[in-house]
Amino acid sequence: MNFTEKARKHIDSCRFCWMCRHICPIGNATGQERNNARARALCLSLVMRGAEKPEAVAENVYECALCSACVKECATGWDPVYFILEARKELATEGKLPSYIEKMLDNYEKSGCVYSAAEENVSLTEAKKRHSIKTDTLFLLSHAAIYRDCADTVKSIELLEKTGIKFTVAENEPSSGADIRFLIGDTGETQEAARNCAKLLNEYKTVIFLNPDDAEIVVREYKEWGTEVNAKLVTFTSFIAANLDKLKVKNKGVAIAPQDPFALGRELNETEPLRKIAAAAGKVTEMLNNRKDTFIAGSAIMAEYMPEVMKAVALRRFGDAAAAGAEVMLTCSPSEHAVVKDVAFDGVKALSVAELLLE
Amino acid sequence: MEFNEFLFTNVLCELEDAVGRENCSVREADKITHSVDYFWLSRMWADRGKHMPEADVVVCPLNAEETSKVLKIANYYKIPVTTWGGGGGTQGGAIPVAGGIVVDTKRMDKIYEINTQSMYIECGAGAIYKHVEWAANEKGYATMHYPSSLNCSTVGGFLAHRGIGVVSTKYGKIDDMVLQMEIVLPNGDIITTSPAPKHAAGPDLNQIFIGSEGTLGIITKAQMRIYEQPEVRYFRGFLFRDMTSAFRAGKEILQKFKPSVMRLYDEAETGSLIKKIVGVEKKGAFMNVAVEGVKEITDVELKILLETFRKYGAEDLGAEYGEKWWKEKITFFYPGHMMDLPEMFGTMDTIAPYDKIEKIYREMKKAIETNFPMARFIAHFSHWYEWGCMIYDRFIVDDVPKDPKEAMRLHNAIWNCGVRTALKNGGVVNDHHGVGIKLGRLMKEQYGPAMQVFTGLKKQLDPNGIMNPFKLGL
Numbered sequence: 033m034n035f036t037e038k039a040r041k042h043i044d045s046c047r048f049c050w051m052c053r054h055i056c057p058i059g060n061a062t063g064q065e066r067n068n069a070r071a072r073a074l075c076l077s078l079v080m081r082g083a084e085k086p087e088a089v090a091e092n093v094y095e096c097a098l099c100s101a102c103v104k105e106c107a108t109g110w111d112p113v114y115f116i117l118e119a120r121k122e123l124a125t126e127g128k129l130p131s132y133i134e135k136m137l138d139n140y141e142k143s144g145c146v147y148s149a150a151e152e153n154v155s156l157t158e159a160k161k162r163h164s165i166k167t168d169t170l171f172l173l174s175h176a177a178i179y180r181d182c183a184d185t186v187k188s189i190e191l192l193e194k195t196g197i198k199f200t201v202a203e204n205e206p207s208s209g210a211d212i213r214f215l216i217g218d219t220g221e222t223q224e225a226a227r228n229c230a231k232l233l234n235e236y237k238t239v240i241f242l243n244p245d246d247a248e249i250v251v252r253e254y255k256e257w258g259t260e261v262n263a264k265l266v267t268f269t270s271f272i273a274a275n276l277d278k279l280k281v282k283n284k285g286v287a288i289a290p291q292d293p294f295a296l297g298r299e300l301n302e303t304e305p306l307r308k309i310a311a312a313a314g315k316v317t318e319m320l321n322n323r324k325d326t327f328i329a330g331s332a333i334m335a336e337y338m339p340e341v342m343k344a345v346a347l348r349r350f351g352d353a354a355a356a357g358a359e360v361m362l363t364c365s366p367s368e369h370a371v372v373k374d375v376a377f378d379g380v381k382a383l384s385v386a387e388l389l390l391e
Numbered sequence: 392m393e394f395n396e397f398l399f400t401n402v403l404c405e406l407e408d409a410v411g412r413e414n415c416s417v418r419e420a421d422k423i424t425h426s427v428d429y430f431w432l433s434r435m436w437a438d439r440g441k442h443m444p445e446a447d448v449v450v451c452p453l454n455a456e457e458t459s460k461v462l463k464i465a466n467y468y469k470i471p472v473t474t475w476g477g478g479g480g481t482q483g484g485a486i487p488v489a490g491g492i493v494v495d496t497k498r499m500d501k502i503y504e505i506n507t508q509s510m511y512i513e514c515g516a517g518a519i520y521k522h523v524e525w526a527a528n529e530k531g532y533a534t535m536h537y538p539s540s541l542n543c544s545t546v547g548g549f550l551a552h553r554g555i556g557v558v559s560t561k562y563g564k565i566d567d568m569v570l571q572m573e574i575v576l577p578n579g580d581i582i583t584t585s586p587a588p589k590h591a592a593g594p595d596l597n598q599i600f601i602g603s604e605g606t607l608g609i610i611t612k613a614q615m616r617i618y619e620q621p622e623v624r625y626f627r628g629f630l631f632r633d634m635t636s637a638f639r640a641g642k643e644i645l646q647k648f649k650p651s652v653m654r655l656y657d658e659a660e661t662g663s664l665i666k667k668i669v670g671v672e673k674k675g676a677f678m679n680v681a682v683e684g685v686k687e688i689t690d691v692e693l694k695i696l697l698e699t700f701r702k703y704g705a706e707d708l709g710a711e712y713g714e715k716w717w718k719e720k721i722t723f724f725y726p727g728h729m730m731d732l733p734e735m736f737g738t739m740d741t742i743a744p745y746d747k748i749e750k751i752y753r754e755m756k757k758a759i760e761t762n763f764p765m766a767r768f769i770a771h772f773s774h775w776y777e778w779g780c781m782i783y784d785r786f787i788v789d790d791v792p793k794d795p796k797e798a799m800r801l802h803n804a805i806w807n808c809g810v811r812t813a814l815k816n817g818g819v820v821n822d823h824h825g826v827g828i829k830l831g832r833l834m835k836e837q838y839g840p841a842m843q844v845f846t847g848l849k850k851q852l853d854p855n856g857i858m859n860p861f862k863l864g865l
């Protein structure tokens with residue numbers, strides 16, 4: 033693996049350090065020693081030194097959610113996400129990817145979407161048809177939402193309709209690049225996906241992102257890659273929070289724990305709209321680790337190749353919500369909702385923004 | 392015994408049957424990550440691109456029952472078993488030097504009960520202490536166990552190595568914080584220690600297993616004390632002209648009441664780490680003290696502290712440095728702040744009564760600096776009792792031999808010299824990091840014939856010698 037000097041430095045800093053072990057959502061869920069930043073760095077440091085083969089540690093490289101909890105926790109500024117992305121890129125370049133990642137890349141090559149059996153749900157196609165005419169506003173759904181959380185995506189479209197805004201949903205939505213970046217890091221393919229998506233976004237005055245992962249990559253990474261987007265960028269959550277008056281929400285007094293997706297809580301620092309929505313429908317109760325300290329509750333893309341671990345991640349987050357006295361865990365990420373919707377937890381139910389407000 | 396492929400696979404199937412296939416791993420990533428702990432030698436070995444001794448299989452049981460099954464299998468086939476919690480130990484205690492099975496306890500992380508009537512949390516021994524602290528905090532309480540490894544180490548790891556946190560002077564060491572434990576003995580029997588930690592029902596079972604480093608059994612559950620959050624916590628930084636007056640002042644204050652934090656830094660550490668992280672520029676020995684609890688009582692304690700320390704010529708530096716230190720207390724240990732490879736370093740913490748401690752410090756400093764002129768020596772004194780205190784003394788070598796075996800030789804020679812000097816002057820092998828493989832050879836030198844008590848226990852409980860071989864000098 034040909035790591036850059038920067039990645040080498042970060043790997044060698046993290047390889048013997050456990051100071052962020054406690055906040056790794058994957059390590060917490062599995063209890064496995066290999067699931068923390070130090071473990072991944074230690075394995076990669078041996079690969080760097082020629083003492084281990086890349087393929088022996090490849091799976092471990094893909095057990096990271098890239099959630100940046102460790103990056104935030106690090107008092108001396110080391111960045112495991114940086115070297116994990118680079119490791120994924122190197123594994124792809126060297127053709128040493130785990131087979132399940134290869135399969136997702138094959139899907140992407142064939143259909144432009146990493147998810148297998150990427151056939152769209154009929155009711156979603158119907159809902160999309162209602163918004164096929166070009167307007168000033170694009171509602172970008174994301175592939176995770178379309179192919180792994182379609183029922184809720186239909187509800188999100190319905191909720192947006194209730195605000196009275198005129199909007200368009202693309203018939204064949206391209207990937208923002210977030211999913212392909214997750215799989216192979218910052219490569220030419222990822223940047224090409226970004227450029228392709230930017231073309232669509234630039235046809236609109238405003239873009240509303242249903243998936244915070246898309247918002248994050250467009251706001252943060254596109255700039256880095258020199259891909260300009262001129263449209264006004266808004267998350268679905270903040271748009272709904274700003275239009276609550278049009279939705280006639282009834283407050284049922286239920287205790288709601290907002291589940292900040294890391295892309296909003298840590299990367300874009302947008303945490304209050306979700307709380308405004310929760311406060312409109314019930315009473316907000318905070319989980320111990322919230323906002324920038326949030327834990328992920330799941331990841332649609334990881335559920336493709338480690339569903340049991342994602343279930344455990346979700347259960348752990350339900351546990352946090354229960355400990356905070358919540359009856360509802362409110363999610364605003366289709367990637368998380370795709371996982372939590374299928375996990376049952378006594379006393380706490382997971383609702384998306386659309387489910388909560390349309391209930 | 393050599394295990395051929397057939398027999399190994401057969402044993403593996405038995406282990407999978409005991410804990411579930413997904414909790415039994417022969418993956419390279421699992422072996423690597425369980426082979427390097429925080430011991431300098433293991434890190435150096437990996438840094439030089441060498442594999443440390445690895446387990447043949449890593450097993451993650453969910454509870455005492457599954458642990459018991461694993462130990463029964465291991466005993467039958469006489470396979471070494473090394474217990475791994477967080478792997479944050481500095482003494483090589485968790486390294487599977489003899490291969491075999493590593494039992495990782497982190498799936499045993501359940502918080503079973505937060506008992507506010509009797510003020511304890513019952514949890515699995517694999518719970519990360521920070522998570523136990525969070526559970527206590529959510530109910531308005533605290534564990535008061537705040538070592539630098541709080542984020543990474545487990546309840547069982549702290550117990551097995553007799554850990555300590557920064558507010559120990561008031562709240563005690565980990566061995567003062569435990570009420571009851573569940574332990575799986577090497578033969579697979581599951582036992583619980585006495586229902587109350589103070590009693591006259593014979594010797595204290597808790598204290599037999601605390602510090603036993605996985606050589607006598609595996610701790611699977613524990614009841615750990617919780618405390619009320621203090622109404623106030625006041626910090627005060629002081630600068631002493633010399634160490635002697637600082638020791639006297641410290642000893643006198645301990646006869647009156649117990650501060651929570653007491654940390655005295657020698658001139659060398661004051662001028663290096665403390666200057667860098669806390670910003671104290673002046674020369675002398677810096678001491679950081681915190682008093683805490685109910686406001687009315689704490690106000691009086693602070694007054695007594697100031698009066699007492701004034702008598703010994705301490706300059707009062709106010710609250711600022713202490714508060715900064717508290718904020719940064721863990722930052723010290725992040726890569727980039729902490730000493731790190733390629734430097735060689737080690738913490739030779741020891742403890743002794745007040746009439747010996749200053750001499751131990753001076754003799755250890757002299758012995759290291761004279762015998763190893765390439766080594767720097769810094770120290771602080773951070774856990775104080777009515778009768779004595781501990782030294783956290785460290786050596787640092789910048790120019791380390793390139794050959795890893797030579798580096799190991801130098802490392803071990805410095806340790807032998809430092810610890811033997813401590814022993815000769817009335818200290819112990821270690822204060823709060825444990826023994827592991829690093830200091831096992833020196834245990835007999837401290838205990839002499841008393842060592843037979845430990846070896847007798849070992850022979851009785853673990854006749855096949857499978858539990859964490861070559862650790863603790865057993």
Ligand code: SF4
Nearest residue numbers: 046049051052106110
């Ligand atoms: S990110 Fe920071 S805290 Fe985490 S392992 Fe790396 S150096 Fe340690």
Ligand code: SF4
Nearest residue numbers: 056096097099100102
């Ligand atoms: S990015 Fe998230 S999942 Fe990956 S090591 Fe850091 S905390 Fe763990």
